[in-house]
Amino acid sequence: MMKDEVVTTMSNRYQAEVGKSRPTMRHVAALAGVGIKTVSRVMNNEPGVSEATRLRVVGASQQLNYQLDMAAGSLRRSGRQTLSVGLLLPSVSNPFSSEIHRAMEDALSVRGIAVFAASLDDDPEREKALVAAFLGRRVDGLVLTPIARSQAYVIPEHSRDLPTVFIDREPVGVEADAVVTDNAAGAAKAAAHLISRGHRKLAYLGDRTDIQTARERRRGFLESLAAAGIATSAVPIREGLHDEESARQATRGLLGSDDPPTAIFSSQNLVTFGAMRGLKELNANKRIALVGFDDFALADMMDPGITVVAQHPERIGKLAAERILARIDGDQSAPQTYVVPSELIVRGSGELAPPGLPAPHL
Amino acid sequence: MMKDEVVTTMSNRYQAEVGKSRPTMRHVAALAGVGIKTVSRVMNNEPGVSEATRLRVVGASQQLNYQLDMAAGSLRRSGRQTLSVGLLLPSVSNPFSSEIHRAMEDALSVRGIAVFAASLDDDPEREKALVAAFLGRRVDGLVLTPIARSQAYVIPEHSRDLPTVFIDREPVGVEADAVVTDNAAGAAKAAAHLISRGHRKLAYLGDRTDIQTARERRRGFLESLAAAGIATSAVPIREGLHDEESARQATRGLLGSDDPPTAIFSSQNLVTFGAMRGLKELNANKRIALVGFDDFALADMMDPGITVVAQHPERIGKLAAERILARIDGDQSAPQTYVVPSELIVRGSGELAPPGLPAPHL
């Protein structure tokens, strides 16, 4: 009958190329002796295909190792989804970032959404270029750690209803969801903790001031001192520290000064590492109190253990993923900033007493 | 004149939708008063467009915030590239993996290639599913950390000339490029180092034996002992350790045994952490020598510093990226395995002498 004839002819024409170019629905349809639309229905689990036909199509597709082309599909149902989102991080190899990445992946993969991740390296130019690259790939959503002074450049996309969530830092110049740590409150918590242990001479080691979170942490730190009646004008502030080495030197500088602090607050991971090194080199690690912002692996194995204000990257990532999904699903509510509370983790370094005070008992 | 008329008419038809659906080349063409193919030429920097026209098109595209749709483009020039690769890692939040990820991103981004990264969690089912997801997105290449017993399932794709590179572990059942650490040699180096310090009673703490690298490391370790004339049958081997806690307990078990070792080799990051904890709890960290496989942050800040056999994830990532690029560019040479040498980093814990021997001087 007709059908068989078609199958034979077509299979000759198409099947010859097996193993060479990638098979398309046409190949599968030809091999199964059905129309291409029927293949589409089967591949997308649409109803309205008889079981017998379905089996034939499934068999043919397996035989050819056929794989649906998502790009072609999402082109046709235009305006529809590519099941991918773009994720912009300071660096994919930064532990804090990669925890966020992981949490997002977990939340998104259950919906079959893949993640494009890219590293910014604190370069505002890269920020724009990478966003453009994501847009060119027609991602369904954008999750960004902003660096540039303003994120107004995403406005056209955002107003086109491209779901956008900012993480870690709040955006400037756009109205969009954001998921952030309570930076100021966390830093304030650290300061209050040190003050409660009797410290009056605190120092601040901070990151580059063009980073919003760094400014927030400084603000929280200083406000906490002021609230305790400590003159903030005399507090040594060392900023612009962006790596271990500069933080190490700043720490040594602080301790070598006329009126050295008895406690240090370091506002970021690498800065904390540098401070730890500086203190250890001067044999001051068991004498000068230290509280760092950001938790890190093995902090409890240090001597003493390092007291930190921990962020919760996994919660930030999960929340960001939930927001993106909600927006993708059509949530039109007003943009909102979600704050993930930080947490003080006591391990020893932050409980060292200032000289002249008795050792604390926990 | 004619052209102006066209501009006006078309712009009414298309420009009305600005801010709503995404503009296409047709919109830009209409606004610029040119044909759509001319827009294509301008957007792709193809020659053969007069400067005046080019400027008009560029202006129109900026006004509309037009973004080339890569998916549509790569659909048309079928068989051509999507400028994306899939990267399968144990977990994107694992430091070793994320270093690889970062190195690959750096090498690939200069070519405009974006990276889909996904986490396997040691689940062979996920491995297949994620590869399928990448294929559905028509990635130009695949970089995989295999887990499943066999990777034969990628054969159809690989034989279709889809560039594939395996990292960290060599593939089974496929002929493809691989980039790996010299696991056995590295472990042998660690053992030899401990032996050279006078140790004869060594113990091995290893990961799950279904992981190829774990088996390689054990092999290298044991061969090194045998070469030194140490009876390997009596060496305590604790395997199947996949997290800190199990490694900690195994360490405590070893030290509590009748004939405790004087030195420990831990074959992986988390296992090293567990061993460190176990030793510290028993106050043995300055007595029992320890060499770990895999370097980690702050290893030098431990007491004593932790001697490790460091892998070089950045080199692995870079090399893998280079191989993928070469294959994408048409390299048809026979698949090859590239070995990235590991490196012993001496920090103290591996130089602790066994009891009865004088303290070493470095």
Place this chain on the structure above:
DNA sequence: ATGATGGCTGACAACGTTGTCATGACTACA
């Protein structure tokens, strides 16, 4: 027997882009 119903199925257009090719305008040179 008749018409209506409903289940399967495939032809066709369209998604946004680019390769191919034809066209028309202009230049250069005989």
Place this chain on the structure above:
DNA sequence: TGTAGTCATGACAACGTTGTCAGCCATCAT
């Protein structure tokens, strides 16, 4: 003045898929 050559440009088809719609067949109530 004619002819070949160059250059800029756009019409058109096609990439692989899916939404729409129409057609076919069997079933069922009248």
